[in-house]
Amino acid sequence: HPSRPAPPPLERISHVTLVGQGNVSLDVARMLLTPPSVLAKYDVPKPVLEVLERSNVQHVSILGRRGPFQAAFTTKELREMMNLPGASMVPLDPAYLTAPEGSLKLTRQQSRTLQLLQKGSNNKPGTTKKTWSLDFFRSPTGLTTPNNAGDKARLSLGHTILDPSNRAVPTGETSTLETDLVITSLGHHAEPSAPWYDPSLNHLRTLSGRVVDAGGRIVRNVYASGWAATGARGVLVSTMMDAYAVADTILRDHFPEEDVHTTPISESDAGAGGGQDTPAAEAIEVLPKHVEADTFPPEVEAWLREGRVTDFEDWKAVDAEEVRCGEAMGKERERMVWEEAREFLASARPRNIDITA
Structure with missing residues (x-):
């Protein structure tokens, strides 16, 4: 992505905390815990593999403010986590492995999730080098950064419980989790300043x-x-x-x-x-009533000339080159980053496009 940040120094990180229990959190955990040799045959870019090969991550904590029956991840994603080679789930508190009294009948997905969590909780600690945990009923309230190099950060957690409407409310209890890296995966909110x-x-x-x-x-x-x-x-x-x-x-x-x-x-x-x-x-009008359907807006015309936007032919050219490079490396494809794609397109063909043709 053009605005991607620099990768974290995974060689100095042993504990990662993910805030949020959706599918994206489980995807991140799976990438951090899967051996790079397994990922190498897929379309993971070489620079990403190089970062993961240096990784020292041993445990990933996945926090959620509600319980297992309210978690947003799907059964498919959870099953893939359960099947990770060389990494196992930390057994859950048995209280989490039964449906609450007076609760409605579990949905099909909730029943499957419960079965997977019960299976994962049969793991014996210490059987794998790497581990991961689902930490339910925990809500971050503060983060204290380390004073000295090599020390861990301290993530303050408020303990929660569900009210009658299934909302997470604080119990007043707290705990602290020592960690090296905190990643948030909390869904999406539209920009509040956006019209409408x-x-x-x-x-x-x-x-x-x-x-x-x-x-x-x-x-x-x-x-x-x-x-x-x-x-x-x-x-x-x-x-x-x-x-x-x-x-x-x-x-x-x-x-x-x-x-x-x-x-x-x-x-x-x-x-x-x-x-x-x-x-x-x-209806109310906010856009021009009459727009020429067979021409691009001036901004798009300029960006096409400058190579700042791509068209479908560009996409197909990049796609073919990624597959070609991947075949030479024995993998599905070798994905380009944005700068590499722009450089490839600039060298592959001139950008003097007749946008009126």
Whole structure:
């Protein structure tokens, strides 16, 4: 990514703390605990492998303020963690391995999650060099950085419990976790300063995929999908289907006399883009009414000339080169970083594009 930070010095880090218990947290933990020799045959870039080969990480703590039945990770991701070579889960408190009294019947996913956690809790400590733990009912409240090189940071944790509405509330108890690196993975909040942001929802106000203002009026030609429209919920498949549904909404708005859809009706009726249509008479104008459909905006024209944006032909060229380099290295592909991709495109062909052709 163009704005990626420098990698942490994993050779000096033995304990990592991940704040958040979603799939991304488990992905990060899996990358840190999987032997680089296993990752080498996939599409992990060589610079990333070099960092991981120097890693001294021995344990990863994965914190969540609620319990195992409220955790956001999926069964598939948890199972992959359970199957890590050379790393095992720290057994859970037995109290976490039974459904709470008076709780509703567990969903299918909750039942599978419980079975996996029970299986992982049968591990005998010390059987693997590396370990990981799911630390439930813990909420970070402060971080004290080390005074001396080689010392660990101290992460203050507030203990929590669920109230009748399943919200995590503090118990008043606290503890401290010594760690070398803290990584947050807490989902997504839309930018509060963005137009049409609703602070009560933590995302944009939408109706059937159309952005609306505070008065409920449609903002003509402005649409949103995925987490920008729904908040941080769902996985890649659900957000993809939501994008298709919003695309259907756009098509219906601009081609009302034609029966055009990107997906079958049964699928496009789900998500932010589906549902009941709203009369266009309610709309307010914020964009130009007349735009030439066969020309690019001036900004895009300039960026194309300067090589600051890429088109589909560029993507295909980069894709083919990554696969070619990967085959030579005995792996799926060797991914380029942004700077490498720009340099490759600049040398592969001139950027004198006739954007009016």
